[in-house]
Amino acid sequence: MERNLMKGNEALAEAAIRAGCKCFFGYPITPQTELAAYMAKRMNKSGGVFLQAESEIAAINMVLGAASTGVRAMTSSSSPGISLKSEGVSYIAGSDLPAVIINVERGGPGLGGIQPSQADYWQATKALGHGDFQLLVYAPASVQEMVDYVVKAFDRADKYRMPAMILADGLLGQMMEPVTFPEINPDAYDKSGWAANGHKMQREHHIINSLYLKPDELENSIVERYKKYDIIKETETEAELYLTEDCDVLVCAFGATARVVKSAVNDARAQGIKAGLFRPKTLWPFPVKEINEAAKNAKALLSVEMSMGQMVDDIKLAINCSKPVHFFGRTGGVIPTPAEVLDEIKKIGGNL
């Protein structure tokens, strides 16, 4: 297979085009801009639409409109832009539409900074918009994984008729690595049962809507959606377990941070501390079974994040607080170093 050296943001865009994305609506923001720039260059030639909207809010509502017609549509942004998009994401979820949203995270809150961060974990997994709903959230840790998860996000979004998010960060977006692109079938799912793409007087109207004025109707629609979420929680979790079989200290990290942690785990092993790495690849649904499997012999857990501690909550819930869970993080765009993480592992390993 053909190998290309690509920047993370460009690989995300190329993967989306190959996955059959026909509509991209976006608005530039560092560190995600290369994605939109690449789309601007390539989308037209591959028979799709690239449009730079007048704002993030316009972009996400264009995605809502395009997704209503059954075409594969996506948008991308970085943290402050995603906040603006949250209303539209809620409408997309409420209308049961497939769409892909990419967040190349930067530091927050407010305008924050432009260096990598993971402080949008809570936003992505708990509250990207109002109302009872969830998104599929994928956390790639390499440029190749970004490609694979864009393809998967489009596929699963279509399969479950729900929005899916790629939660990357500035580090992954700006990084160059070799990638290969898989074979993709963009038409794996039949959308003719709901897509509002013109009835030509030959079938019933299809209506895309998220407004239910009768409370029991709204409740029913949400309960139905949550049945779907239960299936997803059973079948869609993914995680990487590295040296967890005999580990005393289980270090948990996702995305780019997991690469730093992996070096620290190897260093700890070289110094005789039994450390292991648990890396969730899906943040929602959180890999509960997998973390319990990884933590079965561990005496303590450590969550390493580029935030003040967000995933650490989900870890405590997943293991029912059965073991002590520690936290180490750098935030505001500072990337933790393997040496810092190793010191933390030693601290915890020494107290066992």
Next chain:
Amino acid sequence: MAKMTVITERCKGCGLCTAACPKKIVALQKEKRNKKGYFYAECTDQSACIGCAMCAMMCPDCAITVEK
């Protein structure tokens, strides 16, 4: 004499070149930024450049050119 130039708009301010330079004459800007908002790298003392091109080789974005 060797000359080091940076395509500033392509630089993301990762700082790898500053670590790679044996003469320690590559530094990140402290005040000026490129259009994306990154503090870009630049040569602080062209006359001390030995043209080894370590910075160019290390640059992940091919933003550095070294001429001899």
